[in-house]
Amino acid sequence: MSEVVVAKRYADALFELGQEKSKLDTFQEEMKTLRKVALENGSLETVLKHPRIPADRKKELVNESFKGFSEEVLHTLHLLIDRHRTEIIIPLAERFLAKVNEHHGVQEATVYTVRELSEEEKQRLSKTFAPKVGKDSLIIDNRVDPDLLGGVRIRIGNRIFDGSVRGKLDQMERELLSANNRG
Template sequence: MSETVVAKRYADALFELGQEKSKLDVFQEEMNILKKVARENPSLENVLKHPRIPADRKKEVMTNSFKGFSEEVLHTLHLLIDRHRTDLMVPLADRFLARVNDYQGVQEAVVYTVREMSEDEKQRLSRTFAPKVGKDSLIIDNRVDPDLLGGMRIRIGNRIFDGSLRGKLDQMERKLLSANNRG
């Protein structure tokens, strides 16, 4: 069974449990922390995958690393250890967060600009582009990219809206090259 299918099953079960116990917000915060810690500390994955470290010790590491996490999320992480599926931590977190965002009518967007955007600019951008993708609002991850020269490029899911000066110049170049090749 593919990794994404298995991660989806765990994420869906945790989502349903969160709904049932009215803890979606708590689980969402914990999944964001888990994702961040897992990505910033590759040594954690090495410990969790090490064949000579017993499962009980790995569970202890997880419990100590994520003190204050809900019993349900810790139990899910312990289950991943028992089933030798700790490689699913980040995909599970990604899938869970996507499911919560979908439930709340929210979508994550990566916005590339030449300078950092203000909160007001992010809110206006959210109000403008959220309806275009059928959502109520966007969670904007602003990334500065001076190569754009001006304007912005927005990635929402698998859709890209390119209003950057670099994008417009590239488009003009392609048109000129195709016109020269025909003539």
């Protein structure tokens, strides 16, 4: 069975459990932390997959590393260790977070700008672009990209809205080249 399908099953089960126990917000924060740690620290997966480290020791390590996490999320991690499925931690966290966002009518967006945006600017972008993708609001991850020259480029799921100066210059260049090739 593919990693994506397995991750989806675990994420769906954890989501339903979170709804039943009114702990969705808690699980959401824990899964954000888990995803961040797993993405930034490749040694976590290496240790959890290592065949010479006993499962009990791996569980202790998880308990120590994620002290304060809910019993349910820790239990899910223990299950992944027992079933030798620790490679799905990141896809599981991402699927879970996407499901919670869908439930709340929000979506994550990456906004590239030449400088850091203020909270007010982020809210205006959210208010403007969320309806374009059928959501109530956006969770904005602002990334500074000096190559843009000015303006913004927004990635929401698989859609890109390019209002950057660099994007407009590139578009003008393509149009000029295409006109020269025809004429």
